[in-house]
Amino acid sequence: MKISTKGRYGLRVLLDIATHQENGPVILRDIAKRQRISEKYLWQVINPMKSAGFVNSSRGAKGGYMLAKGSSEITLLDVISVLEGPVCVVDCVDEPATCDRSSVCVARAVWSRVEDSIKATMKGITLKQLVENEKTLEASVSLSYVI
Amino acid sequence: MKISTKGRYGLRVLLDIATHQENGPVILRDIAKRQRISEKYLWQVINPMKSAGFVNSSRGAKGGYMLAKGSSEITLLDVISVLEGPVCVVDCVDEPATCDRSSVCVARAVWSRVEDSIKATMKGITLKQLVENEKTLEASVSLSYVI
């Protein structure tokens, strides 16, 4: 029941891009520095998100990555699905054919219920919310320094 | 985001015991046959549940396992916590000390929210419910044969 580094890093990468893309594309090296993740590994994280259409890239000097859509259109469920594979706590939920009892299996019904609940929660969390939370958090932190 | 065999088998084992313990202790070999799991591996599943106080065991002839408490007192969250370890999608949620940013980390807040939702869902599912679901399911299946 763990989220792997791919999923966790992916979320942080998107958040990083969202908060730094005002002045043009954000380059991998800077993300890597800020997030303390190797560039090489980061590429493996960001590449699927490019394929999934969360970010755009441009090559060469002044290149980098930018969000490909509004941050309110990217949900946690999207990110995790792309980086960790479909949210599926037990295979038989998504692939009933793998077990002949699936149509009458009480256990399967349970996993299905758990899965639905996870999906619903994740779908309700957007990148935009995170960005806003971060802003208010920063504000309160800097405020505490002033006081 | 997968539940491993330990957790899945554990649930099935409890359900199996609950539905077969009327005539005394249920032996591992029978559970193994019915659930198509090796006895050896099954022991690794049932042993933590014994330690956790879900089942009692008696040794020797006529021995076996029985539920140690009412099926309404065992929740899915209990079972999974015992067999898969604490429900924790990301370490920093349960152990804030592992990361110095944890107190101001937006990502962590997200994982915490996901975790809480999973826990709440699992806590709401009791073994008793499963037993009852199975009964009604059996009834409807046998009915369909009669018709």
Add this chain to the structure above:
DNA sequence: TTCTATCTCTACTCAATTAATAGACAAGGT
């Protein structure tokens, strides 16, 4: 008492997955 059924425990193995690292290559802007 002895036999047998049953649970108990430790150790081992094999495969898959995770989390990286390394290095060559491709393309676009100045």
Add this chain to the structure above:
DNA sequence: ACCTTGTCTATTAATTGAGTAGAGATAGAA
């Protein structure tokens, strides 16, 4: 041209998952 940046393919070490093997302990029955 040159430098910057993204793109791709391998490789690897560590961890976890899933299961097997076999000896040992204990309680009831004959």
